[in-house]
Amino acid sequence: MASEKLYLxxxxxxxxHWMNAILFITLLVTGVSMQYSNPENPLLISFERSVELHNLCGILISLNYLLFFIGNLFTSNGKQYKMKTKGLLTRxxxxxxxxxxxxxxxxxxPYPISAENKFNPMQRFIYSTAMYVGFPIIIASGAAMLFPEIIVPQVFGFSGLxxxxxxxxxxxxxxxxxxFIHLYxxxxxxxxxxxxKSMITGWH
Known part of the structure; x- marks a missing residue:
């Protein structure tokens, strides 16, 4: 059976996508390095350099997310992230x-890729949750830590920071x-x- 070539x-x-991948991996490496590095014996990257890179990549990935958000708002790609709740668990x-x-x-x-549906139901649910829930939260919390003066000092007796x-x-x-699951x-x-290759050429 011949397969159809789709420009997706x-x-x-x-x-x-590639900017997001590079920036997120850099954020992951620098975040782990900040968390576990001994200033006298850096785990991956020195603490000071990790902070600088993490802050820079955090700003860049936020701007890149703005490209994603605006692109989905004004192009047909946005419909790929819309879910029909009826029958979702079954799918x-x-x-x-x-x-x-x-x-x-x-x-x-069960749900082959088409021009109308780039994602199967599981991908649509996970990608939508990651991009419209996870990313806004991590960007907002990262911005707050970059400018800690905007954080509420106390929340129910706990440090806001x-x-x-x-x-x-x-x-x-x-x-x-x-x-990691996405890569697999x-x-x-x-x-x-x-x-x-599809994410390099555009063709699936």
């Missing part, structure tokens, strides 16, 4: 069964898990490299 990723999406279950069993038996995907830092780290950890899922296309 216009140039602005590819630029945003996610069907996709889960495929990922766990079906694809290893060479079964057809500490609570902001905890939220930032937790969301960063969750988004890091998303990154990208390897299960028609070949290990096919999905990565």
């Amino acid at each position: 990723y216009p140039i602005w999406i590819r630029i945003w 996610i279950f069907n996709q889960s069964v495929y990922y766990l069993f079906g694809m290893f038996k060479k079964q057809d995907a 500490l609570l902001t830092a905890i939220v930032h780290v937790i969301i960063g950890f969750i988004l890091s898990l998303f990154l 899922v990208c390897t299960i296309g028609s070949s290990i490299s096919s999905n990565f």
